[in-house]
Amino acid sequence: MMRFIEEPTSLDLDQALHDFRMARRKAVLADILSVIQPSSSRLVSFDEARQSLKLPMAGRQVIKEIPLDAIVGSVNRYEDFTRGFLPRSSIDAKRWASVHTAQYSQTGLPPIEVYQIDQVYFVLDGNHRVSVARQLGLKYIQALVTEIPSPVKLTPDMTPDDLIIKAEYVEFLETTRLKQTHPEADLETTAPGQYRKIFDLIYEYQKLLSKKWHRDVSVEEAAAYWYENDYLPLVNAIENQGLIRDFPGRTSTDLYIWLVEKKDQIQEELGINIALSATASILARRFSPSTRQVARRLFTQIKETLTPDTLKAGPPPGEWRQEVLKHRNSQVLFNDILVPVSGSQESWKxxxxxxxxxxxENARLHGLHLLRQDSAETDTARSIQQEFEVRCSQGNYxxxxxxxxxxxxxxxxxxAAWTDLVVINLSYPPRPQLFEKSRSGFRSLVLRCPRPILAVPRRAMPLERALLAYDSSPKAQEALYIAAYLAGKWNMPLVVLTVQEGSSSPEDDRQKARExxxxxxxxxxxxxxxxxxxASILxxxxxxxxxxxxMGGYGTAPLVNFMLDNVVDKVLRSSGRPLLLCR
Incomplete structure (x- = not known):
């Protein structure tokens, strides 16, 4: 129970001085620890915060209780106390002790005076009172609060370094006027320098739009266009796919910038354009620093190293649809098509x-020429690239x-992981002999490729009527999905075949496909x-x-597929028609 006294006794003063000495020891320890985390023990300067965030001095005043933990700075005593308002050496022990004893006097203490910016407070008058209250374990304190409106969020866990980021955000919002054009916009980041990267993207849009619209485009217009057409679709994909959980402590804007940088890195390394919103989950899975994803990558790498190519199972059926297609805004199945070309007449087919x-499909083609491991870029490779570009130009692709x-x-x-379909010449289909199977590059590709493969054995076809071979297996389900899309989108006649081999019955399979x-x-x-x-398929x-x-790709276990001459290999060897193999 709180006790009231008229005048402090010597016992009260002794207790207050003891508490001061304990507080000073804690302050020394906090300053020592701040060598490891320099910003962890520093109060924030109010003037620095106000000027950085370009805030007014005036605001509405109210008296209310405020949480002590939300006081993060001071107007003029930010160097005299630690972040927890522990007294440093510049603080007079007697004055601190007198405030301590007055805390329980009958007259008590007047409210402190603070400035409030969003969720945090800065002490104008009453630094010692805050220090004593914190040392006594109090949670709240009475305060006269001047509320200053802020365009950005400030939380009690902010540090002086966070102020740099907030100042950059204010500058960004002031330049782009995004809060005026899109009041709902929340582009908070957790690292300095991020808004400079966003500015670079906006300035690129400004140049492109000026050229496209044949007039000068303002930064505000370019920022609004970037926000609506670039930022929002990707952030929606990030949130819909739950990717933020793999980046704890980061915001959606942090992850947006990270994905853009990773996309640029991949494009630079592979020379291939990436549709970012559709491949965000792939980038996150491959590069996320989270323990879950690191462990997953390590397990996959060990498994990849220990398993021979002929026994690799590849990605699970349906992964392509689950991680890419369901998050895609467009209704097109094949946006990006990979075409390996060797320069042979067959590869041009x-x-x-x-x-x-x-x-x-109004798709983009991605040509890929594989060089020998020990060869440099040769005249042959350059001529293949030129021929590829000429043919694509002629086709207006x-x-x-x-x-x-x-x-x-x-x-x-x-x-292939960055595209939707692989179209490849089939010059050497897998042979039935085990030794030949072990050397079959095409068979290894079918096993490990994460996307559907269209094998073109002899010549290109108009693709006007398709046969779907269906047996309700997981990969046949993927084939059914793709066949349904193609038949509907292309207005293409479709024939569905189910086959009874041995004692199996195709009636259930046919009914599933029909439904x-x-x-x-x-x-x-x-x-x-x-x-x-x-034979029935042919x-x-x-x-x-x-x-x-x-049809579906290899359906049984890799070892069984390797040992037996399966349906896929037989059709590949015997059919002169293109064969779409689905995962």
């Missing part, structure tokens, strides 16, 4: 086939071209046959004059 899809070295299956898979397609408004022809699956494709085939 693959480019021709990719061009047909690009026209239907948006395109880029990259050179890379390394294992073909691995490098194509690396590039899915009808639910999505897709009409199709249905065929059920008996006998060897690969016969029905010929009978219906289908010019390409859609």
């Amino acid at each position: 693959a480019l021709e086939q990719a061009g047909i899809i690009a026209q239907k 948006e395109a880029d071209f990259s050179l890379a070295r390394g294992n073909p299956a691995r490098r194509i898979s690396d590039f 899915y397609l009808e639910t999505h408004g897709v009409k199709a022809s249905y065929e059920s046959t008996r006998g060897p699956v690969a 016969v029905i494709a010929e009978e219906y004059q289908c010019d390409w085939i859609i």
